Amino acid sequence: MSHAGEKDYFGAKLGIWLFLFTELLLFGGLFLLYAVYLHRYPLDFAAGGRGLDWIMGTANTLILLTSSLFAAMALTALQKGDPRRSIVMLGCTVTCAAAFMAIKYVEWSAKISHGIYPGSELLKNGAPGESVFFALYFMTTGIHGLHVLIGALLLAWIAARVKSGAVNTENSILLENSALYWHLVDLIWIFIFPLYYLML
Amino acid sequence: MNEPEHHIVSYGKLTAIWLLLLALTGLTVGITRLELGGFKVLGALIIASVKAGLVIAIFMHMKYEGRLLRWLLFLALLTLAIFIGFTFFDVLYRQEG
Numbered sequence: 001m002s003h004a005g006e007k008d009y010f011g012a013k014l015g016i017w018l019f020l021f022t023e024l025l026l027f028g029g030l031f032l033l034y035a036v037y038l039h040r041y042p043l044d045f046a047a048g049g050r051g052l053d054w055i056m057g058t059a060n061t062l063i064l065l066t067s068s069l070f071a072a073m074a075l076t077a078l079q080k081g082d083p084r085r086s087i088v089m090l091g092c093t094v095t096c097a098a099a100f101m102a103i104k105y106v107e108w109s110a111k112i113s114h115g116i117y118p119g120s121e122l123l124k125n126g127a128p129g130e131s132v133f134f135a136l137y138f139m140t141t142g143i144h145g146l147h148v149l150i151g152a153l154l155l156a157w158i159a160a161r162v163k164s165g166a167v168n169t170e171n172s173i174l175l176e177n178s179a180l181y182w183h184l185v186d187l188i189w190i191f192i193f194p195l196y197y198l199m200l
Numbered sequence: 201m202n203e204p205e206h207h208i209v210s211y212g213k214l215t216a217i218w219l220l221l222l223a224l225t226g227l228t229v230g231i232t233r234l235e236l237g238g239f240k241v242l243g244a245l246i247i248a249s250v251k252a253g254l255v256i257a258i259f260m261h262m263k264y265e266g267r268l269l270r271w272l273l274f275l276a277l278l279t280l281a282i283f284i285g286f287t288f289f290d291v292l293y294r295q296e297g
Contacts, residue, residue, distance in 0.1 A: 017269055021276035028280045035284065036291050054229070061225050069218040072209065072259045079208045183260045190251045193225075194244035198232040 009173055016177040020184050023147075027188050030140045034195060037132045044129020048137070049200025051116070053107060057197030060103050061189065067096030068186040071155065071179045081169045083162050090159040093182065097152035104145055108138075137196055144188055151182045207264035217258045224251050 038045045074089035111134075115122035118138050123131040158178045161167040167174050228247045232240050257263040262273060 013265075014269070014272075017272060021272065024276055024280060028284065032284050032287055036287065039288075039291055058225070058229055062222065065218060065221045065225065068255065068259050069214055072214050073211060076209055076211060076214065079206060180260055183255055186259075187252050187255050190255065191248050194228055194232065194248050198228060199241045199244040 007171060007173065012173045012177060016180050020180065023184055023188075027140070027143075027191075030136065030143070031191065031195070034136050034140070037129070037136065041127075041129025041132065044127045045133050046200045047127070048130045048133030049196060051111075052137070052197050053110075054197045056103050056107050057193055060100050061193045063096050063100050063103070064186045064189050067093045067100070068183050070096065071182045074155075075172065075175055075179050078162065078167070078169055078172050078175055083165075083168065086175070087159050087162050090155050090162070094152050094156050094159075097148050097155075100148055101145065101152075104141065104148075108141075140192060140196070144185070144192060147185045147188070151178070151185050154178045155182060207261065209258060209261065209264075213258065217254055221251055221254060 070089045070092040074086045074093065077083070077086035077089055111117065116134055117123075118135045123134055155178055158167060158175050161174060224247050228244050231243045231247075234240070236243065256273070262270065
């Protein structure tokens, strides 16, 4: 039955999706906290939300959507038998990830230099709802940022595997699953963006 | 099991979806800059859901997957909806103080 080199393609696909569902529930929990506290402290949340820079948020949204396009194109390129183009596309994805993290760094630094970070004196002495808002903001964007870092490292590693030929047109599941992980990172941001930057 | 079906999504289709996602992002930014009250929240969440649907269906190839994965996705989203919905049955009708 089984011979060397046989890959369980469907098993791998099912596995990554099950993992992605647990990620959805993880961020779902954070969104639930956001919704409940928004209901309790609508005015404080509105004040907190106005404190965030929606232009930087929009820039990061455009960057992540574009990075997702590159990741999807990297897979299309490999499936069409063009590993060189696939590597270029993966490079573009990782570059977008770096740009995203750079903007995130500027945003976080600005907030922290104004004394806004979890447990800061300013937040402790301020309105309780604002303290909750920024705690959730740092927690959610922090965990999301960690996912961006992990995803970028993963895709850089996959690019090296494509270059070496270990990941190729016949055996592309590693790229497929890593791209799925990357799209999930994009998917989560699609909700973080309006919730934190726009609608308050 | 024979060779699994690999649906290759063309560059053109991916680019079209990307443009649509950019347009929807512009639309969300636009409507949330207006003073629409509660509709702002509703509008922003509906647009975010449409964008998420496009990413899942095309970028993540869910449109071309078999029935099992689609049902599992439905189950995961249903679970999410139940735990958010049931929490609000509590939160919305709780007597404060």
